[in-house]
Amino acid sequence: MMNKFEENMNAAWEKYQSEKKNELYPNIMLLGISGAGKSSLINAIFKRDLAKVSNVKPETKGYGKIYYGKQYGLSVNLIDTAGYEMNQGNDYYESVKPILENGIENEHSGENEKIHIIWYCISVANERVEDMDIKILRDICNNAQIRNRVCVVFTKCDLDTEDGEKAAILKKILRDKVCDDLYCFETCNDAELELDIPKLIKWSANQIDDKDLREKFVASQMHDLKAKRKQANEAIATAVTAAGAAAAIPIPFSDAAILVPIQVAMVAKIIDLYGVSDLAAISKGLIGDIVISQIGKSISASILKMIPIVGQVVGSVVNAGVAASITGILGTAISAICYVNVKKYMNGESIDWTMAFSAEMVEKAMKAAKENASKSEE
Numbered sequence: 001m002m003n004k005f006e007e008n009m010n011a012a013w014e015k016y017q018s019e020k021k022n023e024l025y026p027n028i029m030l031l032g033i034s035g036a037g038k039s040s041l042i043n044a045i046f047k048r049d050l051a052k053v054s055n056v057k058p059e060t061k062g063y064g065k066i067y068y069g070k071q072y073g074l075s076v077n078l079i080d081t082a083g084y085e086m087n088q089g090n091d092y093y094e095s096v097k098p099i100l101e102n103g104i105e106n107e108h109s110g111e112n113e114k115i116h117i118i119w120y121c122i123s124v125a126n127e128r129v130e131d132m133d134i135k136i137l138r139d140i141c142n143n144a145q146i147r148n149r150v151c152v153v154f155t156k157c158d159l160d161t162e163d164g165e166k167a168a169i170l171k172k173i174l175r176d177k178v179c180d181d182l183y184c185f186e187t188c189n190d191a192e193l194e195l196d197i198p199k200l201i202k203w204s205a206n207q208i209d210d211k212d213l214r215e216k217f218v219a220s221q222m223h224d225l226k227a228k229r230k231q232a233n234e235a236i237a238t239a240v241t242a243a244g245a246a247a248a249i250p251i252p253f254s255d256a257a258i259l260v261p262i263q264v265a266m267v268a269k270i271i272d273l274y275g276v277s278d279l280a281a282i283s284k285g286l287i288g289d290i291v292i293s294q295i296g297k298s299i300s301a302s303i304l305k306m307i308p309i310v311g312q313v314v315g316s317v318v319n320a321g322v323a324a325s326i327t328g329i330l331g332t333a334i335s336a337i338c339y340v341n342v343k344k345y346m347n348g349e350s351i352d353w354t355m356a357f358s359a360e361m362v363e364k365a366m367k368a369a370k371e372n373a374s375k376s377e378e
Helices: 004-020 038-046 089-102 131-141 165-177 197-206 211-220 225-246 253-273 276-282 287-306 320-346 359-377
Strands: 027-031 059-061 064-067 077-081 117-123 150-155 184-186
Touching (some): 027 038, 038 077, 089 131, 117 131, 197 211, 225 253, 253 320, 320 359
Parallel strands (some): 150 184
16 A cells, blocks of 8 residues: 555656656757768767667658657657768758758657757768868858757767877868868767767757756766766755745644655656666666655655654654755765666666665665765764
8 A cells, every 4th residue: 555655756756757748859960971970979979779779660751860769768859861972962961951940840749840959970980071061061050040059070080090180180171161160079989988979968968058958968868977967966956945945834744745746856857867767768667657666665664764853753843954855865865876877877787777776775875865965064
């Protein structure tokens, strides 16, 4: 039989999931000649081999494929253009130009959404910039509507010289023949060579004006864990403030479950910011139900025993400080669990998300969060 906390948790989670159904995702478009490394770039940043990630077929257009995030476990939509062959450059550009300017069709509403980020891929291994690359980039840079959303991504830079001479030559060509303020980033598939991927992720996030869409991009990328934790900390701080306000007038201990909607929204936000919901979907886990159920049990069985209640006895009241502490400890614990396990995933380890969020692990993480909070107060 569910206790009051579990009932409130489940109700709040169902509400959260219902509200997520029609949410928008940022749109990322990849351009460049065939073999420029577009698919490899996607795999390096999102840790997804789109050819294998799901049985859902992407929507194929004349210019390539649209991978709608909801269909294959990412919080971004990726437009992976087919790439042009040496003798098809003009046709290629004419096919992608409309989507650059008008965006892609929302799979639910049918309305067009703009392209938020454009990654133009050029392989360092080819040791040249094609005339068609220059023509397309010039046209984009002369278009005030989209010029600030494009960058050049040099791929396969593990094949460059040790001092990066090949990439440096290509950058100079672009500065001389396209524009001198075009952002360029060096990348490769070698996990030990980080190169400019963190800079590319940061630049891309900064091009997305909408806060919710920016958070979804950071959540989907599987390279910069610090960026995920920073966003999680912001979500925790917001929830702590809300919980404190809810208990500004002390509430009976038995009514502490009224804090649950705030805490569920925070937990769900943290899970999403780390991309855990997407990862669990790929492994066919029902992470939402697992996490919320376990947290509901843990709050009632563990965390309330750890927090000093006014009067120190059940039946007394929970004040603003206690409400904030409960929420902060819970959020910090969930963030820690997500951080550790997403890091393992990024290192190629298989994750059992049921065990990661077991009651035992949640309680252990909350105790550690409480101890760290106590030390910081000393």
